[in-house]
Amino acid sequence: xxxxxxxxDFPGGKVSYTSEMSFISxxxxxxVPCYRVLEDDGDLISDCDFQQVSKEDAVKMYSxxxxxxxxxxxxYEAQRQGRISFYxxxxxxxxxxxxxxxxxxxxxxxxxxxREPGVLLxxxxxxxxxxxxxxxxxxxxxxxxxxxxxxxxxxxNFFTISSPIATQLPQAAGxxxxxxxxxxxxxxxxxxxxxxxxxxxxxxxxxxxxxxxxPVIFFCRNNGWAISxxxxxxxxxxxxxxxxxxxxxxxxxxxxxxxxxVYSAVSAAREMAINEQRPIxxxxxxxxxGHHSTSDDSTKYRQLDEIVYWKKARNPxxxxxxxxxxxxxxxEQQETQLRNSVRKQLLEAIQVAEKTEKPPLSELFTDxxxxxxxxxxxxEKHLRETVxxxxxxxxxxxxx
Amino acid sequence: xGNRAIAEIQFADYIYPAFDQIVNEAAxxxxxxxxxFNCGGLTIRAPYGAVGHGGHYHSQSPEAFFCHVPGxxxxxxxxxxxxxxxxxSCIRDPNPVVxxxxxxxxxxxxxxxxxxxxxxxxxxxxxxxxxxxxxxxxWGAQLSVMEQACNEAEKDGISCELIDLKTLLPWDxxxxxxxxxxxGRVLISHExxxxxxxxxxxxxxxxxxxxxxxxxxxxxxxxxxxxxxLVFEPFYxxxxxxxxxxxxxxxxx
Numbered sequence: 001x002x003x004x005x006x007x008x009d010f011p012g013g014k015v016s017y018t019s020e021m022s023f024i025s026x027x028x029x030x031x032v033p034c035y036r037v038l039e040d041d042g043d044l045i046s047d048c049d050f051q052q053v054s055k056e057d058a059v060k061m062y063s064x065x066x067x068x069x070x071x072x073x074x075x076y077e078a079q080r081q082g083r084i085s086f087y088x089x090x091x092x093x094x095x096x097x098x099x100x101x102x103x104x105x106x107x108x109x110x111x112x113x114x115r116e117p118g119v120l121l122x123x124x125x126x127x128x129x130x131x132x133x134x135x136x137x138x139x140x141x142x143x144x145x146x147x148x149x150x151x152x153x154x155x156x157n158f159f160t161i162s163s164p165i166a167t168q169l170p171q172a173a174g175x176x177x178x179x180x181x182x183x184x185x186x187x188x189x190x191x192x193x194x195x196x197x198x199x200x201x202x203x204x205x206x207x208x209x210x211x212x213x214x215p216v217i218f219f220c221r222n223n224g225w226a227i228s229x230x231x232x233x234x235x236x237x238x239x240x241x242x243x244x245x246x247x248x249x250x251x252x253x254x255x256x257x258x259x260x261x262v263y264s265a266v267s268a269a270r271e272m273a274i275n276e277q278r279p280i281x282x283x284x285x286x287x288x289x290g291h292h293s294t295s296d297d298s299t300k301y302r303q304l305d306e307i308v309y310w311k312k313a314r315n316p317x318x319x320x321x322x323x324x325x326x327x328x329x330x331x332e333q334q335e336t337q338l339r340n341s342v343r344k345q346l347l348e349a350i351q352v353a354e355k356t357e358k359p360p361l362s363e364l365f366t367d368x369x370x371x372x373x374x375x376x377x378x379x380e381k382h383l384r385e386t387v388x389x390x391x392x393x394x395x396x397x398x399x400x
Numbered sequence: 401x402g403n404r405a406i407a408e409i410q411f412a413d414y415i416y417p418a419f420d421q422i423v424n425e426a427a428x429x430x431x432x433x434x435x436x437f438n439c440g441g442l443t444i445r446a447p448y449g450a451v452g453h454g455g456h457y458h459s460q461s462p463e464a465f466f467c468h469v470p471g472x473x474x475x476x477x478x479x480x481x482x483x484x485x486x487x488x489s490c491i492r493d494p495n496p497v498v499x500x501x502x503x504x505x506x507x508x509x510x511x512x513x514x515x516x517x518x519x520x521x522x523x524x525x526x527x528x529x530x531x532x533x534x535x536x537x538x539w540g541a542q543l544s545v546m547e548q549a550c551n552e553a554e555k556d557g558i559s560c561e562l563i564d565l566k567t568l569l570p571w572d573x574x575x576x577x578x579x580x581x582x583x584g585r586v587l588i589s590h591e592x593x594x595x596x597x598x599x600x601x602x603x604x605x606x607x608x609x610x611x612x613x614x615x616x617x618x619x620x621x622x623x624x625x626x627x628x629x630l631v632f633e634p635f636y637x638x639x640x641x642x643x644x645x646x647x648x649x650x651x652x653x
Contacts, residue, residue, distance in 0.1 A: 085453035085630075136631040144631035147455040163457035164414060200417055364632040368625070375595060379624050383635060390641040394634050 042322025169205025195226025
């Protein structure tokens with residue numbers, strides 16, 4: 001017999017009693033549905049609920065997705081040729097980074113994981129700037145200190161990438177809280193993969209954001225694989241979307257390969273985050289078509305035909321192309337022109353980046369602190385003496 | 401519980417989320433319970449050290465953080481044969497152990513490794529090269545760099561004794577001291593940044609116990625006090641020539 005009218009106060013509020021012992025099931029009868037606007041072939045689903053995109057934005061979105069695809073192919077090859085030391089692609093996830101970026105304003109602050117260069121591309125980071133970071137030359141804003149793909153750009157409100165997983169999430173909560181303190185009409189968007197949600201920082205970041213009522217969008221790219229760990233070995237929940245409620249965070253599951261759906265969801269999330277001053281969780285379902293990175297061979301742990309299927313039949317770039325072409329905003333001719341132009345620009349950017357000098361030796365010692373302490377001044381002096389004595393030990397493309 | 405756990409951290413650079421469990425739990429499990437419970441079945445393995453292109457987060461040498469925690473052991477092999485014997489000892493040791501494997505050697509090292517079961521003792525340093533003018537102390541991949549320096553120093557008539565510490569915590573002071581009492585000079589080399597690195601502990605201990613025997617200050621040839629840089633890696637590293645210069649300076653002090 002349920003005595004629903006009897007409730008009692010505990011810390012945390014009133015709760016009603018029941019004398020029926022029942023456990024909340026570990027899973028719901030049905031999985032949380034996935035929001036999509038485009039069919040797999042790019043046709044708009046009739047009567048769907050979505051945020052319309054202007055022709056200018058749609059064309060820019062599509063062009064950026066193609067650019068990202070080509071950039072990935074060419075830089076990946078450059079690594080294979082030994083010209084850069086490392087690379088990782090966004091293959092299969094082009095819609096996620098481009099469409100989410102398109103729905104934001106330039107004042108919104110990005111805390112990436114590492115598979116979202118599309119966001120930087122949308123905001124105007126040039127192919128040359130990407131190449132310069134990958135080659136670690138003196139034009140790299142990071143001054144050659146980090147591995148390739150660890151981009152950062154203050155002018156684009158894109159915090160510098162670090163390799164550790166999920167560390168950006170608690171930082172995102174804090175940065176969002178800072179925006180809240182300053183009454184800014186902006187939010188933070190932080191990206192994470194499916195694997196990253198198993199980290200302690202995922203819990204800390206989401207819980208803090210919820211309690212502090214911070215305007216941050218946590219965007220989870222659930223691409224099925226955390227290097228070689230499949231999602232079936234990552235969690236026992238219905239993906240990540242259901243975890244939002246555990247923190248009191250409003251959440252949505254979206255088709256990550258549907259650019260319009262991603263755009264709509266992020267637009268709506270941004271409005272809620274800023275106007276209601278609350279965090280939002282978006283889980284985008286997608287597939288990691290490429291290997292984890294150039295240090296991985298994913299055919300060792302997954303079926304080749306699974307990869308090919310997603311690459312061909314579920315390709316987000318082709319899907320969006322079909323939509324953009326069908327409304328008459330894009331043509332075969334533009335396609336050819338764009339691909340040729342981007343390819344040419346990339347090859348040029350790589351040539352320039354390769355020839356550009358590396359940062360000078362002094363940059364090894366700067367920025368550890370705001371000013372170098374005496375131990376570093378001493379070490380620099382001692383190192384310069386060593387380099388003078390043993391020049392052959394040191395690369396010739398770094399000026400002393 | 402009677403079972404053994406061997407945890408792998410993909411890169412030592414990513415071990416820090418486990419720091420609370422290692423320091424506050426594993427290291428203190430036996431002590432705080434009055435020996436009712438223990439965590440001896442735990443071994444944690446992690447690849448550490450420079451690899452040529454690892455940058456900030458695929459090159460770190462975090463051994464010093466762990467050497468500061470009574471209750472765990474820290475072990476670092478220099479070669480495949482050592483790795484097998486030491487790892488088996490770590491797994492069977494009744495204390496929690498952190499085992500750092502030099503990733504630089506994964507693809508590089510070639511050695512005959514016995515197929516049978518064998519164990520190498522923990523907390524026993526090994527003199528891997530006999531000498532009389534100076535004692536060099538190191539571990540892991542750095543030993544082969546130090547060995548090259550020793551070979552070149554020999555051409556200049558300097559006889560170097562090289563010691564592989566193998567276990568950093570608890571470390572074999574007796575072997576190192578015996579060597580220093582013979583040579584009167586010591587040089588320590590590690591990839592980790594010099595300030596607060598494990599070389600500082602060795603230096604302080606040797607000075608405490610061998611002060612009057614020392615002919616020169618204890619030398620340390622280590623990584624710089626910066627995050628591990630990508631394009632500047634060759635400048636950051638404690639190279640053969642940096643070590644050789646320090647050997648000569650120490651011998652000529």
